[in-house]
Amino acid sequence: MTNQLLNVRGLETQFNTPEGIVHAVNGVSFSLDEGETLGVVGESGCGKSVTMLSCLKLVPMPPGKIVAGHAFFKGEDMLTMDNDEIRKVRGAQISMIFQDPMTSLNPVMSIGKQMAEPLMLHLGITKEQARNRSIELLEMVGIPQAADRLKDYPHQYSGGMRQRVMIAMALSCMPQILIADEPTTALDVTIQAQIVDLVKRLREELGMAIIWITHDLGVVASIANRVSVMYGGFIIEEAPVKDLYAEPLHPYTIGLLNSLPKINREERQRLYSINGMPPMLFKKPKVCPFAPRCEFVKDHCWQENPVLESYGRDGHRVACWVDVTSGRER
Amino acid sequence: MTNYIIRRLLLVPVLLAGVTLIIFGMLQLLGPVERSALYVVDFPKNEKQIDAVIKRYGLDDPFFVQYWRWLVGVQRPDTQGNIVRDGGILYGDFGYSRTASQEVIDIIKNRFPNTLDLALWTIFPMLSVGIWMGVKAAVNQNKFFDQAARIYSIIGTSFPTFVFGLLLLMLLYANNQWFLPGKMSDWVSILIYSGEFKQYTHLLSIDALLNLRLDIFWDALRHMIMPIITLSYISWATFVRVTRSSMLETLRMDYVITARSKGLKEADVINKHARPNAMLPVVTMMGGSIVGLLGGVVITETVFNYPGIGKAAADAAAQLDVVTILGLAIFTGLILIISNLVVDILYAFIDPRVRLS
Numbered sequence: 001m002t003n004q005l006l007n008v009r010g011l012e013t014q015f016n017t018p019e020g021i022v023h024a025v026n027g028v029s030f031s032l033d034e035g036e037t038l039g040v041v042g043e044s045g046c047g048k049s050v051t052m053l054s055c056l057k058l059v060p061m062p063p064g065k066i067v068a069g070h071a072f073f074k075g076e077d078m079l080t081m082d083n084d085e086i087r088k089v090r091g092a093q094i095s096m097i098f099q100d101p102m103t104s105l106n107p108v109m110s111i112g113k114q115m116a117e118p119l120m121l122h123l124g125i126t127k128e129q130a131r132n133r134s135i136e137l138l139e140m141v142g143i144p145q146a147a148d149r150l151k152d153y154p155h156q157y158s159g160g161m162r163q164r165v166m167i168a169m170a171l172s173c174m175p176q177i178l179i180a181d182e183p184t185t186a187l188d189v190t191i192q193a194q195i196v197d198l199v200k201r202l203r204e205e206l207g208m209a210i211i212w213i214t215h216d217l218g219v220v221a222s223i224a225n226r227v228s229v230m231y232g233g234f235i236i237e238e239a240p241v242k243d244l245y246a247e248p249l250h251p252y253t254i255g256l257l258n259s260l261p262k263i264n265r266e267e268r269q270r271l272y273s274i275n276g277m278p279p280m281l282f283k284k285p286k287v288c289p290f291a292p293r294c295e296f297v298k299d300h301c302w303q304e305n306p307v308l309e310s311y312g313r314d315g316h317r318v319a320c321w322v323d324v325t326s327g328r329e330r
Numbered sequence: 331m332t333n334y335i336i337r338r339l340l341l342v343p344v345l346l347a348g349v350t351l352i353i354f355g356m357l358q359l360l361g362p363v364e365r366s367a368l369y370v371v372d373f374p375k376n377e378k379q380i381d382a383v384i385k386r387y388g389l390d391d392p393f394f395v396q397y398w399r400w401l402v403g404v405q406r407p408d409t410q411g412n413i414v415r416d417g418g419i420l421y422g423d424f425g426y427s428r429t430a431s432q433e434v435i436d437i438i439k440n441r442f443p444n445t446l447d448l449a450l451w452t453i454f455p456m457l458s459v460g461i462w463m464g465v466k467a468a469v470n471q472n473k474f475f476d477q478a479a480r481i482y483s484i485i486g487t488s489f490p491t492f493v494f495g496l497l498l499l500m501l502l503y504a505n506n507q508w509f510l511p512g513k514m515s516d517w518v519s520i521l522i523y524s525g526e527f528k529q530y531t532h533l534l535s536i537d538a539l540l541n542l543r544l545d546i547f548w549d550a551l552r553h554m555i556m557p558i559i560t561l562s563y564i565s566w567a568t569f570v571r572v573t574r575s576s577m578l579e580t581l582r583m584d585y586v587i588t589a590r591s592k593g594l595k596e597a598d599v600i601n602k603h604a605r606p607n608a609m610l611p612v613v614t615m616m617g618g619s620i621v622g623l624l625g626g627v628v629i630t631e632t633v634f635n636y637p638g639i640g641k642a643a644a645d646a647a648a649q650l651d652v653v654t655i656l657g658l659a660i661f662t663g664l665i666l667i668i669s670n671l672v673v674d675i676l677y678a679f680i681d682p683r684v685r686l687s
Contacts, residue, residue: 058590060582061473083596091593103584108606108681153682169592277565 004043005176005209006032006055011069013047013054016062018090023284026233027069032177037203037210039224039241041217041256043278047233048213054079057086057092059288073177092122096171099182101162105154112150115169122173137168141198160191164198171202179211185220194222214300217260221245226315229253232279232289235308239316246326249311249318250295288321296322298329331678331685338674342667349663350419354397354655355537362389368652424657429643429649434657437642442661443532444513445631445638448554449623451535452561456619460566461612464573465605471578479570486567491560498556509555511634518549557634561627565619572615577608610681617673624669625662 011023025047032038040048055071055078071078073094078086086209095118098104115137116130122290125133131150138146141164154162172180175244180199184192196219203210212223217234220227220241227244229237229252248254255274276293278284288294291301298321306319311330323330357365368382374380384390388399403418417423424434467479502509514522514534521527530540535554538547580586581604589603590596626640635641639658646654678685 007619053587056591058587060587087593087595089593090591094587096591098584098588100584104588106585106589106603106607107683109603110682117589117594121593153686166588232508 003034004031004295005034005074006211007070008051008055008073009072011051011054011071012067013050013059013064013240014067015064020282023281024064024233025054026281026284028233028235030228030229030235030238032209032211034176035207035209036226037212037224039220039227040211040213040230041215041220041227042230045281046230049181051230052096052211052213053183056090056096056179057081058090058096076302088122090173091118092173092176094177094179095173095175095223096179096181097163097166097183098169099187100167100181101159103187104166107154107163110151110153111165113156114173115150115165118169119172133172134168138165140171140202141165143168150273159187160194163187163191163195167195167198167202171206171208174206175208177209177211179213181213181217183212185214190275192219199223206222217256229256230279231284234285234289234305234319236290236320237318238308239313239318243313244314247312249316249324250290250320251296251322251324252290254324255293256296275317288319294322296324298322300329334678334685338671341666342671345667346664350401351397351669353663354400355365355393355660357652357656358393358396365389382429411687416531419657419660424660425653427646427651427657428656429646429651430654434654438639438657438661441637441639441642442640444534444636445624445626447533447535447550448557448631448636448638449620450533451551451554452558452565452623453620454561455558455671456562456565456569456612457616459562461573461609463566464570464612465577465608467570468575468577468581468608469600476574481573483567483570483574486563489563491564492633494563495556495560495630498559499633502524509635510553510574511556513545513550513553513637515549518546521546547625553636557627557636560630560633561623568615569612569619573608575610576611577604579606580608583607594645606680610677613673613677613680617669620673621662621666621669624665626658657683 004030008031009029011025011028012023015022015024028047028051028236030038040051041251043049050059050064053281054066054069055073056062057066057079059066066079069079072088078089081089105111112131112134116127119130119133120127123130123133134150138149143149143161143164154165157165166183180200183199184195187195199210199212200223202208210223212220213261214220224241227239227241228235229244229250231252237244237248237253239249244253245257248257251276253270258272259274261271274293279292280290285305287303288301288305291297300321304321306321308317308319310317311323321329362384363380366380366387366389369383369387370379374383388396391399399417401418401420403415403421403423405413406416408414410443416420417425421437424438425432426432427437430437463479467476470476499511503511518527518534522529526625527543527546528541529537530535535547535550538544538550581600583604585607586599586604589599594603626638626643628644629641630636630645631638639661643655643658645651646658
């Protein structure tokens with residue numbers, strides 16, 4: 001077994017809103033090995049981003065609150081670290097890139113200055129050294145005339161270029177984990193492909209582990225080794241990427257895969273969609289959160305919330321009372 | 331950047347033309363007969379005399395003829411028979427104020443340094459404390475400091491200046507004589523008239539420092555502190571509100587999370603990333619406040635009997651001195667245009683999106 005980098009156990013995060021407490025993450029456990037790429041998929045509001053932000057204590061508090069759980073990074077619980085300790089992890093060992101490159105860079109600070117910040121902070125190098133390193137990094141992510149572009153501001157870069165800058169900045173201190181929070185969602189399709197290819201190439205070169213959050217199942221298939229599917233603040237299925245696509249075990253995953261348009265499907269057929277709406281998380285779900293929308297639903301689903309358990313092939317885990325191949329309760 | 335400044339500078343004459351047209355246009359809303367009253371001292375004995383005045387000054391000429399004459403003045407023979415220019419605001423001739431018995435331009439020359447003196451000492455505490463409170467309130471949202479700042483902000487914006495000013499006068503002057511209304515004590519004005527005291531800038535507090543006269547400086551401050559407090563407490567209330575909401579909005583931005591995810595100290599996240607962005611709307615409001623301070627703070631100057639532009643305008647208005655009011659209105663317009671120019675240039679310095687577009 002390879003070295004485990006990140007091990008998250010029973011993470012629960014809530015948000016205090018004027019309408020009540022929102023239970024965004026309800027006991028999530030997962031782990032990440034060295035050099036591995038974990039895809040996290042799920043629809044908007046299922047808790048993917050909040051889970052990852054919680055690990056680094058980046059959830060805005062208040063209104064957010066991490067109420068339970070541990071997030072061990074190389075054996076140390078980040079959730080019990082004080083501000084100074086966790087700051088040494090952020091950006092240096094675990095860094096993040098975000099969904100919208102239009103808003104994730106500071107508009108009134110030059111790219112060079114923004115890139116120099118983590119370098120000078122974590123590597124303790126001088127301004128001049130940080131400048132040279134930034135040029136190298138920008139060249140690494142494919143920004144032409146990098147030396148001239150350091151003094152430019154974010155609005156002078158295109159969306160794809162800004163995301164490249166974010167990636168360069170995130171990788172500047174050689175982190176062991178890169179958390180990519182829907183990094184291609186706000187970009188158009190050709191740029192998406194470029195960014196995915198760039199991250200793949202950098203993974204080869206630098207060997208960092210990646211957590212790739214997305215709702216695009218196609219992107220996950222091309223980049224991840226392992227996939228976690230989230231729903232209603234839970235991980236409901238987890239499997240090596242091939243197994244998940246070949247034989248999904250959770251009705252929600254099946255629904256997601258069926259809602260993908262297929263190139264060989266007959267013409268004029270209506271695209272499949274899962275009925276109903278994602279759950280409002282004002283109450284912590286006591287029964288299976290997917291039961292109201294599930295096609296396989298049984299009585300047991302309304303009584304108890306299933307836990308993630310191993311079924312089928314090695315490493316395939318699912319939280320469901322129903323065996324979808326037979327349609328019967330387990 | 332240079333392009334941007336040149337473009338803004340080119341706008342200045344256009345704006346000035348607009349301001350003068352509007353102000354002159356307002357005067358033209360009065361008929362020729364009514365305006366003729368501005369040119370006579372005694373009641374006219376009959377209509378013929380009125381007609382003569384209208385004819386003499388061309389009060390029934392077309393609008394733009396009168397406007398042009400108002401801008402550049404007219405050529406008239408003086409008592410010796412030489413042709414001289416009479417009037418013309420472009421030459422700084424704003425007319426003669428009968429209530430103050432001096433040229434309007436002299437009123438501005440005498441009074442504006444006092445207003446500037448007060449503004450200088452108000453701007454610094456006004457901005458620094460107001461912005462500091464706003465940022466601190468936003469960072470501590472819903473905690474004690476924030477709640478206190480919000481309550482203060484509501485009280486500050488709704489408490490009338492003249493009531494607050496009178497309360498201050500009662501507490502700090504009538505009861506204790508700690509601070510004084512007016513501009514300076516008698517012994518200072520005697521000293522100034524004697525010519526011993528060199529007036530480099532005509533700003534009393536600055537001149538006192540330049541003359542190394544701390545006693546005079548203290549006297550000047552003693553007269554200015556009550557207006558400074560009065561002006562500050564209103565501005566703080568609005569600055570707190572605007573800075574706080576702008577800062578709260580900025581703290582929710584993605585780039586603030588990016589900054590935190592890079593491992594920056596929270597103080598750096600706030601001071602280097604969030605605050606510069608949050609300052610953009612505050613700078614816009616700053617322009618308005620500075621115009622307010624320089625254009626004369628009518629109520630505050632009147633309450634504290636402070637001889638600035640605002641007091642002059644209030645005195646003139648109380649005596650229906652149209653000429654003075656017009657002159658001061660144009661002067662305020664000029665200040666407005668210049669301050670906005672300064673704010674726009676300042677804005678470009680802070681925001682590269684403005685500077686580089």
